[in-house]
Amino acid sequence: MDYNKLATVFRTLALEAGDKIMEIYNADDFEVRSKSDDSPVTAADEAADVLISAGVRAAFPDILLVTEEQAATHSDTAGTFILVDPLDGTKEFIKRRGDFTVNIALVENGIPTRGVVYAPAKGRMFFTDAQGASVEEQGPFDREERGDTTPLRVKAPNNDALVVVASKSHRDQATDDYIAKYNTSDMTGAGSSLKFCLVAAGEADLYPRLGRTMEWDTAAGHAVLRGAGGDVVRFDDHLPLTYGKPIYENPFFIAYAPGVDLRPA
Structure with a gap:
């Protein structure tokens, strides 16, 4: 390549x-x-x-x-x-x-x-x-x-004061309930794959997505986050989010900066 x-x-x-x-x-x-x-x-x-x-x-x-x-x-x-x-x-x-x-x-x-x-x-x-x-x-x-x-480099998170970014158009009660498990200092909304990039740029620590997405929605942002030292895992078991799945559909996931104390689903 x-x-x-x-x-x-x-x-x-x-x-x-x-x-x-x-x-x-x-x-x-x-x-x-x-x-x-x-x-x-x-x-x-x-x-x-x-x-x-x-x-x-x-x-x-x-x-x-x-x-x-x-x-x-x-x-x-x-x-x-x-x-x-x-x-x-x-x-x-x-x-x-x-x-x-x-x-x-x-x-x-x-x-x-x-x-x-x-x-x-x-x-x-x-x-x-x-x-x-x-x-x-x-x-x-x-x-x-x-x-x-x-x-770009993810920042070292403070688990007592996390910055969380969530969807503008797809925010729901389940997402809010999950975010409530964390100690947060700021909450911001963003659309599209920009949410991954905000974590990559150190402008946020955590982006949970409890909703339907397809791989083309997430792959580019995921790559940018990986290249900045961040990661994306499945919401249910915290295993890596992989690509090439049937019909290119994602499960719920969490994008984050390493050091965030991920809470269970």
Whole structure:
């Protein structure tokens, strides 16, 4: 695997997709439709998917591509594959809240090893470099040349005063009940895979998700968190969250900085 090429291609495609998404986001209006699972989809999801898919398949024709917007790929499997969510946080996009991301990840033997998470409306770009270490690039962004980057590292948590991040659109009583098991100093909400990145950047310690997610929702953020020294485990037994599961569906999970005293389910 040419990880230098991978990092460059992922970053460039994320920026190009982000530009396309923002064109639609800034329009006076855009159509919102429902998919077969009743989840929303917009022209931005579809346009970004076409762009990213074409770029990935041209650069890495021998690697399986699995993307949210192409249902035919959801039954394909391989030991190494690329996972794409062209617009993660569609509900945030529709509400014009800005917490949406472009997610592109490489999975190897069940582990997301490389990834990029780009939040175009917030001007934040997180990715793993060729060595697998995570960085945040400072904008403004140039497609041709990478800007200055800051290494990402999870912080050492204080279990008497944890910072917890949870979903804006999918918060429920079960999540609140679980968070109540911890001693917290601050609670913040965020959309999409940005929650993983906040833990990776040391801006939060813990992100529990007690709700349905798919692997394309989490792989890129998971890779960024891994590259910053963090981890993601299953909610029920605290075993590692792995990828390539049937229909690419995740169980409930916990993303965290090592040192957090994880509470039982």
